[in-house]
Amino acid sequence: METVWLLLLVFMIATYIVLDGFDLGIGVLHLLLAKNRAEQKQIMQSIAPLWDGNEVWLIAAGGTMMMAFPGFLSSMFSGFYLPLTMVVWLLIFRAISIELPHYFEDSLWVHFWNMMLFVASGLLIVILGAAMANVFRGVPLDAEGNFFEPLWTNFRIGTKTGILDWYTILGGITSAVILLHHGALWLGLKTDSVIQQRALKGATWLWGISLAFTALTFSASYLVQSHARENFAAHPWLMILPLAALLALGGSFLFRKQQRYLAAFLCSAGFIYLFIFSGTAALYPNLLPGLNPEHHLTIYNTSPPNEKLKTTLWWWIPGIILVGVYFTILFRSLPRVISASSAEEH
């Protein structure tokens, strides 16, 4: 049962990253792609109705994590106290800088909000990757399952880890380029004319960089986490996951060339899912490895060993189906393409 909940939880986290990932990517890209207010509006309309619902996946995943693996959540959240509090602040800045520009006509104000969105989204996509890299690398857990990490130490991996070291910074850059690419593909799908062309041109570059950094991160992860080597050696078939991830990344390239933008975007989404599930498979059954192997937090010692996780599925599954219905209604109510001219009218 713990494994089922692990998969469901990872599914929710990955869904959050896939959905809010394009919002965040576009939060950065908009400043580089738009040359005037109308183009800016066109870009923002492709995410304005969606970011809130997308962000709810984070909340829902948090609740699910608390329910299924309370020991993991308490350790991780208190251990990453400062960075997580800053993530919360950045999420606040991100949200208001999407919503509030509507109220201001003055161009200086609008520019201020756009800059704020750029900075907040940019930091969030880097932190997201750095956080996942921290979890993957492991933290100095004590026997109680507690830890506290300084923001950085000597940037090396070893016994005195900091939140930022070369590996987690690599993770941050990787997640940033992947999500920028993901955001560019969303714009390729949802916009037209100049913005679409610029986004697709950007996607060409970003695809190459994503591929390079993904390869780097995959190899570095293999070196950094000995448990990953053991898992893949013991179960070679697990290699399907990272290989399929690379295949999906390739697919996003091919479909974009064929101008099948929906398929390209879905491939990018699939790539992100497979990337995250590869990491999960490499760590399994650990959730948060300790530097001392005896202190690993696993799905078994962080989950209440009880039978209720099974009955919880009775409300969880219908709930998620319902969410699927809402998202279908919402996505279908949006214009298929936000054209430059329709953006003017708003």
Place this chain on the structure above:
Amino acid sequence: MLDSLLLHRVQFAFTASYHYLFPQLTMGLALLIFILKTLGLRGHAWADIAARFWLKIFGLTFLIGVVTGIPLEFQFGTNWAQLVKSTGSILGQTLAMEGIFAFFLESTFLYLLIFGENKLSKTAHWIVSFLLLAGTWLSGFFIICTNAFLQHPVGYRIDENGIYQLTSIWALLSNPWAIKQYLHTMTGAVITGSFTMSAITAYYLLKEEHLEISRRCLSVSVPVGFLASVIAAVPTGDWEAKQVHQYQPVKFSAMEGHFHTEDGAGMILIGQPNLQELKIDNPIIIPNMLSFLTYASWNAKVKGLTSYDRDLWPDNIELLYYSYHIMAGLGTMFIALMGLSLLFLLKKRLHTNRLLLWLLMLSLPFPFIANTAGWFTTEIGRQPWLIYGVMKTADGASHNISEGNVLFTLLGFMGLYLLLSVLYFFLATRIISQGPESLENLQPELSANEGA
């Protein structure tokens, strides 16, 4: 140096109190908007225009509610890690349900309500307004269930490792504490919504702007406000007091300022608690009232605070006592003000009575104060327990975080929320000064429905 437990408490109290200023308004307005959309569906075109205006206030308030709500979810893990470690499998149930069943509903249908009016049929748009109401009120229910587990834990057992195991999800959701608390809380939210609507329309009437639509909105918000004010006292306030007395007798004595066990205990209306001498200074007391309200008998014995072990007393009895009395006092004034306004409304003289309009306008902040004071009563009164009778607050906080870090984040939240307040007031004032759309194009319809 401040100790970190106090800082954890202050940070959660600050962020939660600040957050709840916004949802109480959105939950109240959601009901009023639904009423307006219902009127609109039945052919009153002014109500659709009014709904569009209130939806603007709703949208801005909802945004601040969303962004200040996320920190609360995070703080369970960051600041109250020990609580999560032992009870996460229970608290996580209702928190996850809130996300899955309520927040997704809200985020989807708020967008459709704001932008869908031209695309959807009238009936579909009305249904959307109902779904938004359902979303906001459901989210309230799940969060009250979460809080109710802390106030009156049910449906659990503690296993041999000290971990709280859920025994029945149904018990958790039908916690008797939660049901009464929910009704009282939601009534409080409707009070905030209807007072806000009344205050803004009173402002328009005093400024002689948007007269037609303001008169009509007032004729919706005043009856709703009166009903909610009454229900907040009787029956829900009464239920609430009785269940506090039943499940949390120490809190009950402390909030009433009732220090010594007495037969025929009086109810203290005003007076200052004196904890050195354990009495109320300069009290105004209604004799025998507390006994009557608690036991329906004028001479019943009511236990005083001194009959309980001092370790079990809440650590800030003064604040608890004043919060409770401020809430109850304001609640009484709400009934009086809305009752009077309703009388004048029925005589069709409210919109010309400048004194009452002034009072309605100036009363805007007080429902927010009353709701906040109510939560202060609930939460301070629960101390020293985090989970009443089972887990002390000191045992629930994260213990691997230095006080400097908590102080830093607390100050950060204060600064950030100051910024949010400035933005909110600036933008809300702009929405209000722009006002609703003109009703002039609707003149024929207006004269046809003059009774509305």
